[in-house]
Amino acid sequence: MSTHRYHQHFTVSWDQLHRDVRELCHQLVERDFKGIIAITRGGLIPAALIARELNVRLIDTVCIKSYDHMEQGGLEVMKGVEHDGDGWLLVDDLVDTGKTARRVREMLPKAHFVTVYAKPEGRPLVDQYLTEVAQDCWIQFPWDMGVAYVEPLADQIKR
Numbered sequence: 001m002s003t004h005r006y007h008q009h010f011t012v013s014w015d016q017l018h019r020d021v022r023e024l025c026h027q028l029v030e031r032d033f034k035g036i037i038a039i040t041r042g043g044l045i046p047a048a049l050i051a052r053e054l055n056v057r058l059i060d061t062v063c064i065k066s067y068d069h070m071e072q073g074g075l076e077v078m079k080g081v082e083h084d085g086d087g088w089l090l091v092d093d094l095v096d097t098g099k100t101a102r103r104v105r106e107m108l109p110k111a112h113f114v115t116v117y118a119k120p121e122g123r124p125l126v127d128q129y130l131t132e133v134a135q136d137c138w139i140q141f142p143w144d145m146g147v148a149y150v151e152p153l154a155d156q157i158k159r
């Protein structure tokens with residue numbers, strides 16, 4: 001699949017991400033989880049923040065790769081877990097086409113699966129998410145960005 005399915009950008013700052021994850025935690029705090037399983041790599045950061053809020057110290061990973069930047073490739077599972085996810089909280093940063101989520105669901109059918117952001121195609125595959133984003137929108141995460149100089153408007157217009 002190629003980049004032309006994305007026509008908009010939704011830029012998420014560290015601050016915004018932190019606030020969004022904390023808000024998601026309000027919906028999870030009453031539940032008692034055995035531990036958290038992060039889907040690498042994107043799920044690691046929300047998983048760490050959720051672990052802090054819910055006071056969970058047992059954290060495992062499912063290591064999986066499907067995208068090379070905006071290009072979706074074959075799905076490669078590099079590490080799984082040895083149970084069905086019963087009582088565990090499964091975390092990813094987002095669900096897009098749902099390809100990753102579908103595969104992880106097969107591995108961990110009993111886990112409670114949450115993402116911070118969800119696009120319509122993938123949304124039915126997760127139990128909970130915080131914010132819905134359009135299918136043609138690329139979510140730009142803070143770990144993929146840096147602070148850069150921006151030329152003053154007046155100088156841009158002169159060229």
Ligand SMILES: O=P(O)(O)OC[C@H]1O[C@H](OP(=O)(O)OP(=O)(O)O)[C@H](O)[C@@H]1O
Pocket residue numbers: 039040041042043064065066067068069092093094095096097098099100101122
């Ligand atoms: O719903 P899908 O279309 O499968 O896309 C969502 C997945 O894609 C991204 O991971 P990616 O494979 O880019 O790896 P990363 O987490 O290491 O960045 C994202 O973190 C999700 O895991």
Ligand code: HPA
Pocket residue numbers: 067094096137138139140141
């Ligand atoms: O919108 C996205 N943003 C970042 N990574 C992704 N992987 C799949 N979709 C996305």
Ligand SMILES: [Mg+2]
Pocket residue numbers: 039040041042043092
């Ligand atoms: Mg990922």
